[in-house]
Amino acid sequence: MKLYWLPLSPNNYPVSALADHLGIPLERQFLDPAKGETRSPEFLKLNPNGKCPVLVDGDYVLWESNAILMYLGAKKPGAELWPADELARIDITRWLIWQQAHWMRGCGTLFWERLIKGLFGGGAPNPEKEKEGEEAVKFYGKVLDGWLKGRKFLVGDRLTIADFSVAAPLPLAAAARLPLDGFSNIERWYGQIAALEAWQKNLPRPFAK
Ligand SMILES: N[C@@H](CCC(=O)N[C@@H](CS)C(=O)NCC(=O)O)C(=O)O
Numbered sequence: 001m002k003l004y005w006l007p008l009s010p011n012n013y014p015v016s017a018l019a020d021h022l023g024i025p026l027e028r029q030f031l032d033p034a035k036g037e038t039r040s041p042e043f044l045k046l047n048p049n050g051k052c053p054v055l056v057d058g059d060y061v062l063w064e065s066n067a068i069l070m071y072l073g074a075k076k077p078g079a080e081l082w083p084a085d086e087l088a089r090i091d092i093t094r095w096l097i098w099q100q101a102h103w104m105r106g107c108g109t110l111f112w113e114r115l116i117k118g119l120f121g122g123g124a125p126n127p128e129k130e131k132e133g134e135e136a137v138k139f140y141g142k143v144l145d146g147w148l149k150g151r152k153f154l155v156g157d158r159l160t161i162a163d164f165s166v167a168a169p170l171p172l173a174a175a176a177r178l179p180l181d182g183f184s185n186i187e188r189w190y191g192q193i194a195a196l197e198a199w200q201k202n203l204p205r206p207f208a209k
Helices: 013-022 041-046 067-073 086-120 127-148 161-166 184-194 199-200
Strands: 001-003 025-030 056-057 060-063
Touching: 013 067, 013 161, 013 199, 025 056, 041 056, 056 067, 056 184, 060 067, 067 161, 086 161, 127 161, 127 184, 161 184, 184 199
Parallel strands: 001 025
Antiparallel strands: 001 056, 056 060
């Protein structure tokens, strides 16, 4: 299997970390958007959205990070991180949808304004956008922290792909000054993900903690 990826991106490193955690060997190809590599005709044939990650397994091509987490999770016998139980899958899917629809949007606004824009010559952070991002992260952070109260992991008290997905922005929390202070349940839960060897191996250094 081959993964086209951007190692610094929170949509990307959880996929690579899950593959390592499950012991699934991947050939990894780093793409550089600054060199137009995500807009090349060859890459657009794989993903017309021009985005990473993309997983290629023989003739099968899959884009969208959360779909790739499901695919990798399903590859392992027993599929413990993407369990067969229907309600567990629905619960996990709920968190994967929430991650993209709400969580990553708020965090992504702050990543863009505070970490990425400047690297691409986009100038100083826009205070209105920062305010918008801060409000979203606080609002959805409260949702996540409340859910995690009294729970070890997001779904069924065991590690699943939902944890890999929802933890995605947290390694960059300090660098992007995500307003998560006081969310002790998030901190405790994320500590377990951060302790995974495969997670540590794939963190986007030098930004990540
Ligand atoms: N919803 C997509 C988002 C993918 C995405 O936005 N990838 C960005 C990096 S965070 C990308 O590849 N950007 C390169 C570009 O637009 O040229 C997913 O989760 O896979």
